Amino acid sequence: MMRHVIVGTIPSLSKLGTELWAIYALLRRAMVKGYDSVIVETNNLEAYRVVWNFNVAGVPPHVIDLMSQISILLKNHRWVCVLAYNFPA
Numbered sequence: 001m002m003r004h005v006i007v008g009t010i011p012s013l014s015k016l017g018t019e020l021w022a023i024y025a026l027l028r029r030a031m032v033k034g035y036d037s038v039i040v041e042t043n044n045l046e047a048y049r050v051v052w053n054f055n056v057a058g059v060p061p062h063v064i065d066l067m068s069q070i071s072i073l074l075k076n077h078r079w080v081c082v083l084a085y086n087f088p089a
Contacts, residue, residue, distance in 0.1 A: 013062060019047035020066040027073040027081065037080040048085040 010018060023040055030038040042048050051074075054067050074081050 016046055017062050019044045024066055024070050031073060039082045039084060041084045041086040043086045043088050045085060051083055
């Protein structure tokens with residue numbers, strides 16, 4: 001069971017891109033390890049909203065690429081995957 005994954009930042013990405021990269025990296029790692037279910041929690045409301053209400057209008061290309069990969073992983077019928085928003089204290 002994974003409790004935490006730390007991926008760091010990628011200097012060429014925006015703050016939103018870095019948050020989406022962290023979500024993608026966790027999902028991809030869980031898929032590679034063969035987990036049958038995963039719950040991803042984020043405290044970044046912007047990233048959470050982008051994942052659930054994605055609209056390509058005015059979005060940078062790197063965000064579109066990350067969102068397409070996240071969408072593929074979230075919709076994979078091989079596992080149960082939940083993305084939750086964790087309200088900051």
